[in-house]
Amino acid sequence: MKKYYKYLAVFAAIAMFNCEADDESKLSNYVGFEQGDLPVEIKKDSLFTKTVQVAASEVSSSDRTYSIYVDGASTLGTYYEVPETVTIPANTNVGSFDVVLTDDETLEYFDQTLIFQWEGERGLNISNPVTLNVTELCELTLISVVLEFDDYPGEAYFQLVDFSSGSAVLLYDSRNELSFSGLTTYEHRFCLDDGDYGIAVYDSYGDGGTDYTVSIKGEDIVLSEGSVPDAGSGYPVVTNISDIFTIE
Structure with missing residues (x-):
């Protein structure tokens, strides 16, 4: 009976991690990262330490050390x-x-990924990689501005004003940062305090x-929306649509 509970406990631990074994042989000498993508939010200009859990299929009387590495597909640009x-x-x-993760001006409010893989060893069954989705923490209100363009996206630009x-x-x-040429959609996120914009x-x-x-990002709340009008004649001429919205 004790052996039964021992195996049950080990299996429960493995189930929490990234185990995709479909037969008993793959559960032997298996090591895996915790399951799922892991969200990480870092305060502006600060350091943050994220602990990543791992599990093996078996208990050993001695320490076991495994090699890991950062996958080249990772997109995180800040120091880590x-x-x-x-x-x-x-x-x-x-x-x-x-x-150990850091925030700088390149992180902003979009997920950047840090992907970990196991170094393969003979006889070792390993899990899929685990991904940290890293973003800067917004402690105010995170606003999303989404633009959808016509066939000439390079003609478009936008401004955000604080009143x-x-x-x-x-x-x-x-206009100070980029051109929308070649895009069909574009999103920019802002972390804003309460007020009129x-x-x-x-x-x-x-x-x-x-x-x-x-x-408002993550909520079903639209603060403003519309479409830039056609001047109808006199091209080229600048047209625009503007609106004031409130965050509270």
């Missing part, structure tokens, strides 16, 4: 520190390793066709 190995201590089948102080303060002008979307030729939506 990752160990080359992870150790599962003696008399247990669970271990962990720490990843909260009683005067207009330009927060963002897309203005959105203006332009067409530099005047034939309109760009749709926009401003919403």
Whole structure:
């Protein structure tokens, strides 16, 4: 009976991790990362340590050390520190390793990935990789501005203005950072305090066709939406649509 409970406990631990074995042989000498993509949010300009759990299919009387590496498909551009190995201590089948992550101006509010793989060893069955989805933490309200373009996306640009102080303060002008040429859609995210804000979307030729939506990220709340109008004549001429929305 004790042996039954021992195997049950080991199987339960493995079930929590990234085990895709479909026969008993693959559960022998198996090691896996914890299951699923792991979200990580880092405060602006700070360090954060993320602990990643691993598990083996069997308990050993001695420590076991396995090699890991960062997959080249990872997109995280900020500085990070990752160990080359992870150790599962003696008399247990669970271990962990720490990843030190940093925030800088390149992280922003879109997920960047850090993907871990096992180094293969003869006779060792390994899990699929595990992915950290890393983003900067927004402690205010995360706003999404989405543009959908016509056949001439390079004609479009937008501005975001803060009216909260009683005067207009330009927060963002897309012309200073990029052109939308070649795109069909574009999304930019802003972390904003409560207050009044203005959105203006332009067409530099005047034939309109760009749709926009401003919403609260992760919630079904649309703050503003519309489409840039067509001037109808006199091309080229700049046309725009603008609106004021409130975050509270």
